[in-house]
Amino acid sequence: MTIAESVTTGLTDRWRGARSPRDGAEWLVRAQEVSDILAVDAVERDRANATPHAEVRLLKEAGLVTLLGPRAHGGAEQTWDTAYKVIRIVARGDGSIGQVLGYHYLWAWAARLVATDDQIAAVEELYTSGNLLFGGAVNPRDSDLTVREDGDELVFSGRKSFSTGGQISDLTVLEGVLEGTETHVFAIVPTDQPGIVFAGDWDNLGQRLTESGSVEIRDVRVDWASAAGFVDRVFQPLTYNTLNVPTIQLVFANFYLGIAEGALETASAYSRTSTRAWPYGGDDKEHASEEWYLLEGYGVLQSKLWADEALLDAAGAEISAVLHAQREELTERRRGEIAVRIAAGKLRIVDDGLEVATKVFELTGARATANSVGLDIFWRNLRTHSLHDPIAYKKREVGEYVLLNQIPQPSWYT
Known part of the structure; x- marks a missing residue:
């Protein structure tokens, strides 16, 4: 087995x-x-x-x-x-x-x-x-997946550097640019077909089981009628269409929080059972759980994660309300306000989560660095995915909203 x-x-x-x-x-x-x-x-x-x-x-x-x-x-x-x-x-x-x-x-x-x-x-x-x-061969920084017309069909060809879900997905979302235009086309296709070839090259520091390696798309055909959002081969735009980015950015923030919570839970369990009190400080304790600096350390880290949880839950309630409302009701201003809140939540959990994933080693002790304990997995996972897009730009988005009352303009990352 x-x-x-x-x-x-x-x-x-x-x-x-x-x-x-x-x-x-x-x-x-x-x-x-x-x-x-x-x-x-x-x-x-x-x-x-x-x-x-x-x-x-x-x-x-x-x-x-x-x-x-x-x-x-x-x-x-x-x-x-x-x-x-x-x-x-x-x-x-x-x-x-x-x-x-x-x-x-x-x-x-x-x-x-x-x-x-x-x-x-x-x-x-x-x-x-x-x-x-679902998996997705969608990476906007890759422009090497093209779409050409062939009668009543669209033909996707090219390569994507990242395709999260990869071989474990049943359906794949394809995204490419229609030849001779700047129009992006999305389509959903079965993953198991000869024209979708995964390289199996995802071997990164963390998030190792996400199947996020590259994929080659070899003349995958889709009916024009299946091109998402097109009517008579013309896309029908709505502000609601642009919710994909804040929606996925809050997905990121929530699994970052989950990773950080997992780190704190694992570390605290280790401290209760395996960390030894320090006998040379002049304030000797019988158990590590009585050490004032451990109590302080865990208290500070948990307080930060509780605050992050509250912020992400509030942002989640806001975007959930508009995701489940009528699509035509969403305004650009409301969309932008929600995006700013999500950016604020993401930048906080990235900073706090990385602090948690690092600080737990100080709170558990030298023996907790053993590979069998596995505390490294949390830092590796969070560090890897938090580089998805520069957190500095999220900070700028929040700052522009606070100082200039400007909302972020929809893009592939805002």
């Missing part, structure tokens, strides 16, 4: 035939059950760096993949407010799988963001009824 297979063996029978969670609170309990399973061997699975097929099966069997899907097709039809908290909880147990789930939620919602009503209905029925996981 492989390490990855051990994640689900004998542990998910509890959900077969069981009543599905009825509300957001019960879904958070379900997410915690998943997180607890993932945490047991997260370090070993990270070291093995194997494709996480079993972990995805766990998400599917738990019902988390269809959390946002319509009830009519077997989904839970929960809100984004709940989805953000589910991402955070799963990331406490395994940051990589929290990211995979968060990206899936964004791509599962992509049809609602940009597609026509008929396209939305078709996509949501497809992925919800099939319990399918």
